[in-house]
Amino acid sequence: MNSAASARGDEAAIELPPVLLQMSRNQAVWDEWQLSSQQITQLETLLRPLDAQWWPARIQPADKRLATTKRLTAQLRQALRSMCDDDQWNRVEQLKRQALGTRMVFLKEVATALELTAEQLQDFRAVAAATDQAVAELNRQQQSGEKVADAAEKLQAIQDQERQDIVGGLTVAQQAKLGPLLGQAFDFSQVKRTHPHAPDLLLTDSTWLQHPLSGKWDDLKGKVVAVHFYAFQCINCKRNLPHYAAWHQDLADQGLVVIGVQSPETSAERDAKKVAAAAKAEGIEYPVLMDTSSENWRAWGTTMWPTVYLIDKQGYIRTWWQGEMNWQGTPGEQRMRDTIKTLLAE
Numbered sequence: 444m445n446s447a448a449s450a451r452g453d454e455a456a457i458e459l460p461p462v463l464l465q466m467s468r469n470q471a472v473w474d475e476w477q478l479s480s481q482q483i484t485q486l487e488t489l490l491r492p493l494d495a496q497w498w499p500a501r502i503q504p505a506d507k508r509l510a511t512t513k514r515l516t517a518q519l520r521q522a523l524r525s526m527c528d529d530d531q532w533n534r535v536e537q538l539k540r541q542a543l544g545t546r547m548v549f550l551k552e553v554a555t556a557l558e559l560t561a562e563q564l565q566d567f568r569a570v571a572a573a574t575d576q577a578v579a580e581l582n583r584q585q586q587s588g589e590k591v592a593d594a595a596e597k598l599q600a601i602q603d604q605e606r607q608d609i610v611g612g613l614t615v616a617q618q619a620k621l622g623p624l625l626g627q628a629f630d631f632s633q634v635k636r637t638h639p640h641a642p643d644l645l646l647t648d649s650t651w652l653q654h655p656l657s658g659k660w661d662d663l664k665g666k667v668v669a670v671h672f673y674a675f676q677c678i679n680c681k682r683n684l685p686h687y688a689a690w691h692q693d694l695a696d697q698g699l700v701v702i703g704v705q706s707p708e709t710s711a712e713r714d715a716k717k718v719a720a721a722a723k724a725e726g727i728e729y730p731v732l733m734d735t736s737s738e739n740w741r742a743w744g745t746t747m748w749p750t751v752y753l754i755d756k757q758g759y760i761r762t763w764w765q766g767e768m769n770w771q772g773t774p775g776e777q778r779m780r781d782t783i784k785t786l787l788a789e
Contacts (some may be wrong), residue, residue: 457549457571458505461512462542463519463535464497468640468759471633475538476531489522494639498760499744537626544602545609546571547624556624557617567609574605635789638760641670641752642743644704648736652719656702656730660758667786668700669779671751672740674708675721679767680749684725686768686776687751690783691729697787698756701729706740708748753779755786 466472468490473483493515500511523535540547547553548567559567578601585594610618644658656662671687673680691701703722707713715733722731734740743752752763762782768775 457546457568458509459543459546459549461497461516463516463523463539464493464512464639465637466538466542466631466634467519467523468636469634471630472538475629476527476534478527478531482526485526486523489519491640493519495642495742498639498642499742502744502746534626537624538629541625541629542631545606548609553624557613557620559617563612566612570605570608570612574601577601636755636757636759636761638762640758641668641754641760642739644670644702644732645738645742648734648738650715650733650735652705652715652722652731652733653727654730658732660754663700663754664758665756666698666700667756667783668702668754669751669783670702670704670743670754671749672704672706672734672743672745673749674712675705675718675725676709676712677748681725682767682769683749683751684727686779688726688728690780694783694787695729699783699787703727703729703731704734704739705731706734706737706745706748751779753782753786756789761786 467486473486478486496511497515500508502508503511524532527535536552540550540553543550548557548559548564549571553559554564578598581594581597581601613621641660643660644656646658660668669687669690671683673683675681687701687703690699695701705712705718705722707718711717713735715735718731718733732739747765749767750763750765751768753761755761762779764775764779768779
């Protein structure tokens, strides 16, 4: 058996990035899909409940994470298909394949269209596995503190090798079929939002200790928001607090809102009076939410004290930082401050 039918199941065998989820919240993509304002509103409404599931799923074990992203992607595809005409839908599919790059060969419809053989797919799986192993090793070296010269160039070389091996593994006839599957090249540098909409702050078991807010992102549209999770006795958290205070002092009048969410780790950190007293002692002047039962910690999929998230003017998570921002000379605070300024300028 050497037809694409033998390849069914390969999409499940390779963990593909959730590119449709990642690209579907950008104006440049909506323009490329030629969505009307009504369709955009419909799509944004659809994405909110999907985002609430997608974001915390990132910390799940690989099998559960993959199952969640596949289910949410299937729901998104079904919804897009129902709201798009045939031309719009064709462009949705083309951009999805472009975003996957050479790994689009693991999509069932692509394997069928190219008539890939079982042998080709086996070779391509080996190429992808080698790429993943090389990237993982490069990441391990960087995370362990090893000095990796020209890391960006090495990563690009790894990716270029995969592209060369997979495209080179296609016959001339198969390569000729790629054009209609991909369509006109799209500039993905225009895609700024690859993370979901931020979860609304939950107030079922949580209480504002000072400067209360609604917790709804719709009420903060037009503002850039820094949400930091901390525990007041955590020494690493204490070392980050002056940075948040400086952001509030320097950038509040430019449209930045800083929010502290105190998610307890110890029994003392479950005492609202002690948390409030500590906030006053630290000179915290921005809103502080007492996340008594850690409901917000879970909703955001947070795993480390301290963690800070940056939210753009439309309520989408753009980046985050775990741990001390200036740990061992790392210029984390400056990087985050620069990102805040970029988001304020958008």
